[in-house]
Amino acid sequence: MEEVIVVEGGERLKGEVQVSGAKNAALPILAATLLAEGSFILDNIPQLEDVRTMTELLSTLGAKIISRKSSLYVDTCRIISHEAPYELVKRMRASVLVLGPLLARFRRAKVALPGGCSIGARPIDFHLEGLRKMGARLRVDGGFVEAEAPRGLRGKEIVLGFPSVTATENLMMAATLAKGKTVIHQAAKEPEVVALGHFLQTMGAKIEGLGTETIFIEGLEGLQPAGYRIIADRIETGTFLMAVAAAGGEITIRGACPEHLQTVINTLMDAGLEISWEGETIYARQSHPLRAVDIVTAPYPGFPTDLQAQFMVCMTQAKGISVIRETIFENRFQHALELKRMGAEIKLAGKQVAIVRGGGKLSGAKVRATDLRAGASLILAGLAATGRTVVQEVHHLDRGYENIVEKLAGLGANIQRLKGDELLEQAFSK
Known part of the structure; x- marks a missing residue:
């Protein structure tokens, strides 16, 4: 049976994580x-x-x-x-x-x-x-x-x-x-x-x-x-920053390249995430509710399309309404439908605009990763949600994240990768 990633939400992140090569x-x-x-x-x-x-x-x-x-x-x-x-x-x-x-x-x-x-x-x-x-x-x-x-x-x-x-x-x-x-x-x-x-x-x-x-x-x-x-993976780095923004906590990211992420860092700081850096180390802490911030994806040095899905999860936890405009790919809001299944208030205005009303609670659900970055966003949503989230079709994540389950677990997340039959056995054992 195909493997799934199971996340039990509600755990704040804490600790250090090493970024892989890009x-x-x-x-x-x-x-x-x-x-x-x-x-x-x-x-x-x-x-x-x-x-x-x-x-x-x-x-x-x-x-x-x-x-x-x-x-x-x-x-x-x-x-x-x-x-x-x-x-x-x-x-x-x-x-x-x-x-x-x-x-x-x-x-x-x-x-x-x-x-x-x-x-x-x-x-x-x-x-x-x-x-x-x-x-x-x-x-x-x-x-x-x-x-x-x-x-x-x-x-x-x-x-x-x-x-x-x-x-x-x-x-x-x-x-x-x-x-x-x-x-x-x-x-x-x-x-x-x-x-x-x-x-x-x-x-x-x-x-x-x-x-x-x-x-x-x-x-x-x-x-x-x-x-x-090989240089540090700025998309993986941004994903961990958004993980702590969505779930709360305090983390240290090692082996990063902050200068490659200035637009993302500035945007997250505008949203209320506390970020500082020294050399190849980034420190991030989320101790207060996030604020809604609008973004428009654009070629570098603009906001990267590869972090749009993860940022949308952050905005579901922010106070206020945010507008996310996707200008690079015409079919990159598939994760929004899965997030709505978890209770997110998201309205799609055509293929390029998503309006997110934040501040509500996400609830764990069975969801499907439609692509690589969508899969990452659903894991982040699971971290922020109450209850259990089961992410299916996780083979997409294997294309772009090295040991993401192990790395998040090292930060205190209640997350594991299971085969479908193992999940079934767990369900019957409870």
């Missing part, structure tokens, strides 16, 4: 190892389903992967394939990130169209338009993107229609081996994009403008293998 930095950096022949050592790699999918994909292409706790050894000397199969790509949208590196180094690639969370349409048009402008011949057929550039890619000026993170990453990787200079306008500025750029620079790439809306890349004939330490 999934959304690890995945493109793993893809970037395809750009050079040799051995790489990557540290602070999170143990997640998405990371396992990416390493399995690299292995299918011919890379040798050795895992040692939070480190990965990647040997790309014997890449034997340029095709990313549907069986792997369908499990994770970020698999499309191998398209640019394969095309740049081997001058051909065949990559299945991606899958991932069901939070709305996320086309790869910007990826394809940019690669086509760089001289690639592309064909989309039978669920695959087939690309070739027999004479290699050529540097060009590319204007993205939206600061897409994965499009920026794919085109940046492709441009490192293109002939001449590539300029990416309206580029994504997320810390994970900057981390990829820094990794490419350690490989010898010539890149300027990281963290700005215009990135300049001077293509080279080749790159060299390098080592790198």
Whole structure:
């Protein structure tokens, strides 16, 4: 039977928690190892389903992967394939990130169209338009993107229609081996994009403008293998901050990167969460009722869409009415329906606006995780609720949170992961 996460609400959080490496930095950096022949050592790699999918994909292409706790050894000397199969790509949208590196180094690639969370349409048009402008011949057929550039890619000026993170990453990787200079306008500025750029620079790439809306890349004939330490996961950090905001208590978060979360921190402080930080350590305390605060999700440095669901839970516990506008994905309020089953007062105004009347009590219920961040929000709701909450379809959480049950339990939460039959046995034993 499928596993579930069971939360008994009402426990205030207390203690310390260590943040893992960022999934959304690890995945493109793993893809970037395809750009050079040799051995790489990557540290602070999170143990997640998405990371396992990416390493399995690299292995299918011919890379040798050795895992040692939070480190990965990647040997790309014997890449034997340029095709990313549907069986792997369908499990994770970020698999499309191998398209640019394969095309740049081997001058051909065949990559299945991606899958991932069901939070709305996320086309790869910007990826394809940019690669086509760089001289690639592309064909989309039978669920695959087939690309070739027999004479290699050529540097060009590319204007993205939206600061897409994965499009920026794919085109940046492709441009490192293109002939001449590539300029990416309206580029994504997320810390994970900057981390990829820094990794490419350690490989010898010539890149300027990281963290700005215009990135300049001077293509080279080749790159060299390098080592790198993955940055802290800002979304996991934000999730723990919102957990203590929703449930109450006082926690210390170690290994974080506060400068990557300034918009989130400022918003939570406006809502009444007490936050301070020093170096890589963040201290958070919730001792008074929260205040309602409006948010609008936006590309970095705006409020991240990946923390919108968790923040909605916080607003169910706040005094007043808050308005949450989702501008990145058109189908990212699925968690709202599950929260309403727990007693939350939430009104949806179309697909992009949620109005939350806070201050009411949440009651434990059986709920369903519809995607990765929705799953996290339901756990947070369970922490704040009275009674038992059972979160189903928790496989989504395995894609983006390393040991979230164990970490929350270490903070004093009454939470455990059970198989469905174990939960049934518990019910009959009471």
